[in-house]
Amino acid sequence: MTFKELNISESILKTLDEKGYVSPTPIQEQAIPIVLKQRDLLGLAQTGTGKTAAFSIPIIQQLYLNCKKEQRRQIKALILTPTRELAIQINDCIREYGKYTGLRHAIIYGGVKQHEQVKALQAGVDILVATPGRLLDLMNQGYVHLEAIRHFVLDEADRMLDMGFIHDIKKILPRLPREKQTLLFSATMPQTIASISQSIQRNPVRVEVTPASSVVDTVEQYLYYVEKNEKKNLLIDLLGKDKKQSALIFSRTKHGADKIARLLCKAGIGSEAIHGNKSQNARQRALTNFKSNKTRVLIATDIAARGIDIDQLELVINYDLPDVPETYVHRIGRTGRAGNTGTALTFCAEDEKLMLRDIQRLTGKKLQVAR
Known part of the structure; x- marks a missing residue:
């Protein structure tokens, strides 16, 4: 039609x-x-x-x-x-x-x-x-x-x-x-x-359309079991493999989003955080910079990310697992849009395994462990 x-x-x-x-x-x-x-x-x-x-x-x-x-x-x-x-x-x-x-x-x-x-x-x-x-x-x-x-x-x-x-x-x-x-x-x-x-x-x-339990077929999903204090090193390592790839990273907290942004900037990876404590002008500037590829990485909380709509976003990273399993589906749905393929990477620490179980139960799909 x-x-x-x-x-x-x-x-x-x-x-x-x-x-x-x-x-x-x-x-x-x-x-x-x-x-x-x-x-x-x-x-x-x-x-x-x-x-x-x-x-x-x-x-x-x-x-x-x-x-x-x-x-x-x-x-x-x-x-x-x-x-x-x-x-x-x-x-x-x-x-x-x-x-x-x-x-x-x-x-x-x-x-x-x-x-x-x-x-x-x-x-x-x-x-x-x-x-x-x-x-x-x-x-x-x-x-x-x-x-x-x-x-x-x-x-x-x-x-x-x-x-x-x-x-x-x-x-x-x-x-x-x-x-x-x-x-x-x-x-x-x-x-x-x-x-x-x-x-x-x-x-x-x-x-x-697209019930909450279903996941976009065009999104490849991978899981990393990682200790909480090793997440930052894994993130820098993954982002360092493809220096041109843009990525949207999800943090459970505003403080965590700011911390990740500082960490990545220190490692030479252009990043900005977007969350409710930022002024409207700062949030819009960060979003504009990300959409125009001036900033390679955007770190967001779930509420701040609700208005992010980018057709060709390549990569979503769940730095923290969400408390609500449906939120995982919303997050990874940011990539793989408009017929494009996308990748979603999920970091899971020991204390997040129950959240992971709930996500897999909701989606009916066991996440593939990355090698």
């Missing part, structure tokens, strides 16, 4: 053609027709499956076709997402897909001064991408009005829950119009998310 067969308008197809996008991913193939029919949708999909396009393309199309005659610009689509990085990524996608539509979009998130964001809102916006805290703040200040909303997207709902944003979301929901299309996306479906879906959606169509 092609995007043209999904009845995407010419203005959006033009951008997709320029970017070389021909075939939709499974989530796009299933979700786009549902959203174009203005049905509510409950999407179970991980980051990296193409879900941003799955909701943004049909929303842009509906607004473009239905709002041409409207003179006043009001917020007609609200996309709520948990992290600044993910908000920036979604906003960039909307800029690309809506390039020839004339629709205006804006992004608001915390951690930076609000002046530029307020200025964009006052100029008039059709599509707003926001994180919950800053949205609530600007709503309370009278800069954001949601009475014209026709499309509402709650993205990464399970991560919203993990990060404690559920209370903010519950304050935002009553301020939205009753008549609207609601799209909810989540990698997992805990009871709280199921309850939210039931309370805000009308007969949603459920679409599910």
Whole structure:
């Protein structure tokens, strides 16, 4: 199937053609027709499956076709997402897909001064991408009005829950119009998310791709049993074998991420850390440097990594094993995207063997020990 067969308008197809996008991913193939029919949708999909396009393309199309005659610009689509990085990524996608539509979009998130964001809102916006805290703040200040909303997207709902944003979301929901299309996306479906879906959606169509227990076939996975104090030497040795290969390294803690970055820089391997204690500007700079290959290695905590979307990332290293086995699947899903192959290396110390057992039980696959 092609995007043209999904009845995407010419203005959006033009951008997709320029970017070389021909075939939709499974989530796009299933979700786009549902959203174009203005049905509510409950999407179970991980980051990296193409879900941003799955909701943004049909929303842009509906607004473009239905709002041409409207003179006043009001917020007609609200996309709520948990992290600044993910908000920036979604906003960039909307800029690309809506390039020839004339629709205006804006992004608001915390951690930076609000002046530029307020200025964009006052100029008039059709599509707003926001994180919950800053949205609530600007709503309370009278800069954001949601009475014209026709499309509402709650993205990464399970991560919203993990990060404690559920209370903010519950304050935002009553301020939205009753008549609207609601799209909810989540990698997992805990009871709280199921309850939210039931309370805000009308007969949603459920679409599910890449269940949490499955692992991308294009990712080669290898395991290293290593003493905790020897992990640093193993890491330097592995990164030294291919001096051009870019790598995303996962640390369980913010302190650990900074420590690994310092260690690698001392060894002459260009590295930066990204986590919640870094300023927004520092996080975005580190991400930009990594994407443009100015920095070879990025060390991240799980929450900070949620917004990292790089098509041709070659290597993921689990320096620390995650406490939650599903997180392992999210981590290694950062590589092996868009038809490319990737490699995931996992370091396992003695006190992490129980975590390893849980991961292997979830994925149904025993990790191959590296030689």
